[in-house]
Amino acid sequence: xxxxxxxxxxxxxxxxxxxxxxxxxxxxxxxxxxxxxxxxxxxxxxxxxxxxxxxxxxxxxxxxxxxxxxxxxxxxxxxxxxxxxxxxxxxxxxxxxxxxxxxxxxxxxxxxxxxxxxxxxxxxxxxxxxxxxxxxxxxxxxxxxxxxxxxxxxxxxxxxxxxxxxxxxxxxxxxxxxxxxxxxxxxxxxxxxxxxxxxxxxxxxxxxxxxxxxxxxxxxxxxxxxxxxxxxxxxxxxxxxxxxxxxxxxxxxxxxxxxxxxxxxxxxxxxxxxxxxxxxxxxxxxxxx
DNA sequence: AATCGTTCCTGATAGC
DNA sequence: TGCTATCAGGAACGAT
Numbered sequence: 001x002x003x004x005x006x007x008x009x010x011x012x013x014x015x016x017x018x019x020x021x022x023x024x025x026x027x028x029x030x031x032x033x034x035x036x037x038x039x040x041x042x043x044x045x046x047x048x049x050x051x052x053x054x055x056x057x058x059x060x061x062x063x064x065x066x067x068x069x070x071x072x073x074x075x076x077x078x079x080x081x082x083x084x085x086x087x088x089x090x091x092x093x094x095x096x097x098x099x100x101x102x103x104x105x106x107x108x109x110x111x112x113x114x115x116x117x118x119x120x121x122x123x124x125x126x127x128x129x130x131x132x133x134x135x136x137x138x139x140x141x142x143x144x145x146x147x148x149x150x151x152x153x154x155x156x157x158x159x160x161x162x163x164x165x166x167x168x169x170x171x172x173x174x175x176x177x178x179x180x181x182x183x184x185x186x187x188x189x190x191x192x193x194x195x196x197x198x199x200x201x202x203x204x205x206x207x208x209x210x211x212x213x214x215x216x217x218x219x220x221x222x223x224x225x226x227x228x229x230x231x232x233x234x235x236x237x238x239x240x241x242x243x244x245x246x247x248x249x250x251x252x253x254x255x256x257x258x259x260x261x262x263x264x265x266x267x268x269x270x271x272x273x274x275x276x277x278x279x280x281x282x283x284x285x286x287x288x289x
Numbered sequence: 290a291a292t293c294g295t296t297c298c299t300g301a302t303a304g305c
Numbered sequence: 306t307g308c309t310a311t312c313a314g315g316a317a318c319g320a321t
Contacts, residue, residue: 001314059315077314078300108300127298129315170292179316186315275293277314 002075003059004151004184005227006238006246010081011056013241017083018115022050025114027088033111033123035133045134046071046113058147058183068137073123079130080105082122083241086112093122099243121241148182151220161217165205172208173201174275176216184224188233188248188255191280193219195254200288201272201279207289226251254280 002010023046031039046065053064061081063071075081084100086093086109093109095101105124111132113121123130135143148164149156164182168175175181176190185193194201197215199208208216232238232246239245253263257280258271267284 074315076316078298125298126300127314129298168291174292177315187313276295 001077001186001188001233002079002238003186003189003233004224005189005230005248006232007056007059007061007075007184008228009232009246010241011054011061014061014081014083014121015054017241018119018121019051019053021119022116023047023113024116027112027114028110030110030128033125033128033130033132035131037134042132042134045069057144058150058179059186060144062140070135070137070140072131072133072135072140072143074131075123075125076127076129076131078108078126078237080124080237080239081241082109082124082239082243083119084122084243085119086122095243099239103239103243105237105239105243146180148178148180151182151184152224158214158217162210162213165208165213168205170205171201171274172199172203172205172216173277173279175205176220177277182220185220187277187279188252189220189223189227191255192223192253195281195286196223198285200286201274201281203288254282256280 026043026046028034028039034042049065049069051063052066055062055064059074061073063073065071073081082100082105084095086095093106095103095106100106108124108126109122110125110128111123115121123132149160168181173190173194176185176193177187191201193216196219197212199212199216227233227248230247230250231240233248254269257269260269261267262269262282262285265282265284267282269280270283272279
């Protein structure tokens with residue numbers, strides 16, 4: 001489940017590894033992962049193009065091909081972008097060396113970009129929810145107009161954040177995960193942010209005070225930054241482009257800890273379903289108002 | 290207009 | 306043992 005810290009980790013690694021490389025071929029067994037146009041047309045637009053830069057907006061990965069052309073990738077839930085050196089044998093992708101050689105994700109490679117240095121950039125995606133598309137820069141900007149601010153940017157100040165809440169209703173966890181409100185926070189970090197802020201995930205925005213907004217604001221920035229330092233999550237099946245796990249599990253407090261003791265008070269962590277999402281919290285530390 | 294519910298998809302897991 | 310049913314989950318889209 002790549003969220004902001006995971007996508008940021010992937011983008012930083014990719015930028016280091018593949019800027020300047022040229023796409024020489026593309027393989028797929030699932031053409032539906034390519035959006036907006038058919039695979040053949042997409043392939044023609046990508047092959048021969050050089051990677052000029054790689055960036056991120058929310059959980060979207062932006063591969064800049066120059067001349068206002070963009071390759072956009074969103075990994076959604078089970079998508080993984082992996083960099084390796086596979087061989088296709090009997091319809092199976094085999095990674096000969098490194099952490100990827102034993103990775104079960106090799107079974108789910110559905111789109112493989114061949115680079116001009118003999119390596120491949122692959123999308124593994126068990127549930128096939130990911131999306132890949134070719135866009136012109138103005139189309140990209142149109143897509144991104146719908147998105148909320150980047151929580152780690154310098155211009156994302158507390159005052160701005162507080163004002164955003166004043167015109168918002170609903171349950172806090174769902175608001176935090178709403179990408180048009182703020183980008184980058186998904187199911188894992190929403191639970192962790194609310195635990196640190198000592199706020200129940202079902203708390204209504206209307207019941208929150210400035211002090212709560214401040215706690216949430218600090219928790220968002222601190223937790224996302226801490227996770228980037230640890231190279232992302234490890235509790236879900238996330239891995240870096242090298243097939244390694246991140247280290248966020250070292251500081252995780254509530255996510256997937258149902259029935260276990262709260263690290264603050266020992267109370268059993270509970271799990272509730274909120275808008276179809278599993279939400280974890282401590283009933284004692286995060287009391288409803 | 291904003292919020293809520295449904296849908297996409299398939300591997301993992303539980304239950305018989 | 307092996308089958309079937311259930312669940313997870315980001316975000317686009319339709320419904321209210």
